[in-house]
Amino acid sequence: MDQAQTSINTATQHTRRLPSLSASLELLKPITWFPPMWAYMCGVVSSGVAFSGNWLLIIGGIILAGPLVCAMSQAINDWHDRHVDALNEPDRPIPSGRVPGRWGLYIAVIWTALSLVVASILGEWVVLATAIGLFLAWAYSAPPLRLKLNGWYGNAAVAISYEGLAWFTGAAVMLGAMPDTRIVVLLLLYSAGAHGIMTLNDFKSISGDKEMGVRTIPVQIGAHNAARLASMIMAVPQVIVIGLMFAWGLHVHGVIISMLLAGQIYLMFKYLMDRVQLLLKPREMAAYYNAFGVTLYVLGMLTSAIGIGSILASGVQG
DSSP states (O other): OHHHHHHHHHHHHHHOOSOOHHHHHHHHOGGGSHHHHHHHHHHHHHTTOOSTTOHHHHHHHHHIIIIIIIHHHHHHHHHHTHHHHHHHOTTSTTTTTSSOTTHHHHHHHHHHHHHHHHHHHHOHHHHHHHHHHHHHHHHHHSTTTOGGGBHHHHHHHHHIIIIIIHHHHHHHHHHSSOOOHHHHHHHHHHHHHHHHHHHHHGGGGHHHHHHHTOBOHHHHHOHHHHHHHHHHHHHHHHHHHHHHHHHTTOHHHHHHHHHHHHHHHHHIIIIISOHHHHHHOHHHHHHHHHHHHHHHHHHHHHHHHHHHHHHHHTTOOO
């Protein structure tokens, strides 16, 4: 019975001409949409503009950040990784045949066009941010740049796209103009910190990356050094943010972010600085930190966004 079912599945894959809706959705990986959607909402909050009367803009931007731009990046990444996935993850939509032929590429192209159309409705600054994000998404996965092959460049591309550009888009949508310089400073700092988060995501596949020649930061400098570096990259921008909060008179927000950073530092020492545990179980240690420490990080993002939004809403000039 199992062999018969396998034969039926194989025959279906060979004869399929169009991807199923479920396979297409799996290709677009909804689970990955949350980070840019969160950063987008931080941008919306940081603008200081009231939500009332702007719900269509807000919802349109959320769709742009997650189901369009981020989803497109997942599709193009799977398309250019299809040969590797055929060996390591044959059940993925493209190598399994559930997204047949060149449909993985077609979906990425269609989603790129849709992203630009939606961005054009939301404003010229949104178009600019979206165009940069789309370029980085293609550059990350596609030759000749294929930034993902080097952890320094690849992680920077993802961090800027998922955090900085999404945040910028949220603020630009609400303001209809270039965001305030203080917003830009915050989103750049949190983008820099997100580079460390991207490094932690590379711990799950150190062995495989070595074999495939993917030079992630853990591969290049070792798990322990990478963990220490990632911790520093995540912490230092937040220290600067805390200083800015106090400088801008946002003392309560500065205290809250300080407490959130203190929690992260505790988790860094517990999961990322324990040399023995990290060397024995690098994947598990990074996963534990991601489950808790990154949550504190993104709460700090929102806190800073609320702070600067309150200043802009009251009309205080920088």
